[in-house]
Amino acid sequence: MDEAVGALLDRFLAGLRAVEPAVGLVALWLHGSLALGDFQAGRSDLDLIAVVDPAAAGADPRGPGAEPRSARQGLDAAQKRALAAMHARFDAEEPLAAKLHCSYVATGVIGEQEIGHPTWAHRSWFSRPVTAVTRRELLTGDRSLYGPPPGALLPAVSDAELAAFVRADLRTFWLPATRRPVRWLQDVWADAGPLTVARATVTLQDGRLITKGEALDVLLRIGAPPRLVADIRGRRYGRPLPLSAAGRVRRAQTVRTFTRSRIRAALALGEA
Secondary structure, three states: OOHHHHHHHHHHHHHOOOOOOOOEEEEEEOOHHHHHHHOOOOHHHHHEEEEOOHHHOOOOOOOOOOOOOOOOOOOHHHHHHHHHHHHHHHHHOOOHHHEEEEEEEEEEHOOOOOEEEEEEEEOOEEEEOOOOHHHHHHHHHHEEEOOOHHHHHHOOHHOOOOOOOOHHHHHHHHHHOOOOOOHHHHHHHHHHHHHHHHHHHHHHOOOOOOOOHHHHHEEEEEEEEOOHHHHHHHHOOOOOOOOOOHHHHHHHHHHHHHHHHHHHHHHHOOOO
């Protein structure tokens, strides 16, 4: 891990442990590229999961006589306000923190992928589940900055469960997205669509998760235009290729058509 990123994560952990009212921090885990070894400083997001047990956080801010909180209950309003203030200070002091995303998962629901958890990202709160892909990433990397590692707390993810999630994601999110031409003019979509379908193809073929770097080689094997692969590789690992307005339109058409066709091919895997 990059030294500056390691120091940033250490400072974030210290800030998280100092938050009042306490959130009952049990563990802080790495996922995404941080866990799988493909992190690119300045380009990749810093994806974290904080496992919390507010029921064990100490004195109940609601006062004496309040009904005890269970391990299934997540952050309350006071804890979310305190965390938001901590994140805001951290964002203001640390330029790299803009890419830090952290989900706060209560211990009692840690294995339930349909539940949304409070997640700080892009300087605001969102609700995000811990999906089968995220859980498999966590278990594969098994990286903990604090507390027990994912393998000690998370239930296993079967290949069937992983494949079912990947199929649903392709069918309900990515395939409909290919019907919206304008968004594919953006670099983020031109990168994410092909990389997602390449990674999904490998997962549906043999149950493995691969990194974005490995997905670039898969893209060439499944017929992606070499210039498109070079374009994505340049943004992630080197210098982006120059692109005119007309070239951006052509790229959008190419990437949308390729992504749509490969989603259909991926969905057909194992269905014969």
